[in-house]
Amino acid sequence: MTAPPPDDCLARNDWICGDYLRTRQQILLDAVAQHLQLTLSSVALGLVIAVPLALLARRRRWTAGPVLGITTVIYTIPSLAMFSLLLPVYGLSATLVVVGLALYSLTLLVRNILAGLDGVPAEATEAARGMGYGPMRQLLTVELPLAVPAAMAGLRIATVSAVALTTVGAIVGYGGLGNLIYAGMNSFFKAQVLTASVLCVLIAVVLDLLLLGAERLLTPWRRTHRRTRVRGVRRRATAATEEPAAAVGRRA
Amino acid sequence: MSTLAAVWSWLTTAANWSGENGVWHRLEQHVVLTFACLVLSALIALPVALTLGHLGRGGALAVNLANVGRAVPTFAVLVLLLLTPLGRYGQWPTIIALVLFAIPPLLTNAYVGMREVDQNVVRAARGMGMTGLQLVRRVEVPLAFPLVLTGIRIAAVQLVATATLAALVGGGGLGRIITAGFNLASTPQVVAGAVLVAVFALLMEAAFELVQRRAPGWVRGQAR
DSSP: OOGGGGGSHHTTTSOHHHHHHHHHHHHHHHHHHHHHHHHHHHHHHHHHHHHHHHHHHHSSSGHHHHHHHHHHHHHHHOHHHHHHHHHHHOOOOOOHHHHHHHHHHHHHHHHHHHHHHSSSSSHHHHHHHHHTTTTHHIIIIIIIHHOOOOHHHHHHHHHHHHHHHHHHGGGGGGTTHHHHHHHHHHTHHHHHHHHHHHHHHHHHHHHHHHEEEEEEEEHHHHHTTSTTTTHHHHOOOOHHHHHHHHHHOOOO | HHHHHHHHHTTTTTTGGGTSSSHHHHHHHHHHHHHHHHHHHHHHHHHHHHHHHHTTOOOOHHHHHHHHHHHHHHHHHHHHHHHHHHGSSSHHHHHHHHHHHHHHHHHHHHHHHHHTOOOHHHHHHHHOOOHHHHHIIIIIIIHHHHHHHHHHOOOOOOOHHHHGGGGGTTTTHHHHHHHHHHHHTOHHHHHHHHHHHHHHHHHHHHHHHHHHHHHHHHHHTTOO
């Protein structure tokens, strides 16, 4: 009953191959794990740097220009060049990829957090002050929560971009699924390249949906208002806060 | 410090600038690839965007295209196209991938520019008896031009970056200096190549910045 060995989809080098999925299951799982690890650590690192930068830019207005300028310049540098510039500092390591990707996420995150904080209605901050909130309590319980929708818009774009850009890390051997694409290119292994590419897009879509869910959980007040008459107004306001991210091109 | 010195000496060695693998030749390839793809993608995207914007149709497509495209890795598309039968036709897989990724920013910005034209101005022009084509050419396109230019700027800077990745799939351009450096395990060459690529990308951004600042008011969008 078994077909002669040369006539399976691996030997024919088909694009879609069930045997590939079966026989290389472990390799694929390892690559997905590395991909997730690289992407998530980079976005987390980016967030840890971006939040203080955005708060600084808001507190001391004169720093806003330089902060946005420098992050934009960083964003202009192509990914292959970025990883290469970090080579003397980090060598061929996963840290190099994580730091490079984190630097990219900065511009999206800082812009959107800043836009979110600027979009907090004056009535809300005045009410908080009137109730006797100190600056720190006001920031943590009023301003930051209200900035979540705009910040999450930036975080989602930064995460989706990071998933795609991680593949370029293959140049230093830490590209997650990019490693499989790179190896597949050199051996003309179609099933491997297609499978890894599709998995990349899947990871991006799943993370995007998870962040969308997290945003819903973090902003329960928006859910209850969604069905009321202010819907049109509310949605337009959201579009305005999401605009800064849309104005930035994708990175390759 | 020694790395910096080594990078400097790589950049100042005349032999690294001449010949088939020299900087000048790679730069020329990079410039040609970037501009050819920019022209090609503009020829495809702008007529579509201006038509859709004028008619006020297909907005969801024009705006969402850029977001969907973000999830697709450029490197994956480059390799996928290389492995298709197209891969036998020299530079074409690279050109197609670059054009595909340059279309969304052009399309989105030009479309939004057309839709944001003050509707009172459009009604006034119609009231003066302008035909659809006159309206597009004399009113809508001039008013939408600043955003069209922003789209071209984003696409151009992005093309410089994408053209660098073309080196990974055997294409030309400055990226080849970096990949060759990795193959030779020469950190100075890798960093020197990266510096050249970064400078080129920043110069492209700066050139557009200059055009947008120095140009007459209607190009900058000052009227609005």
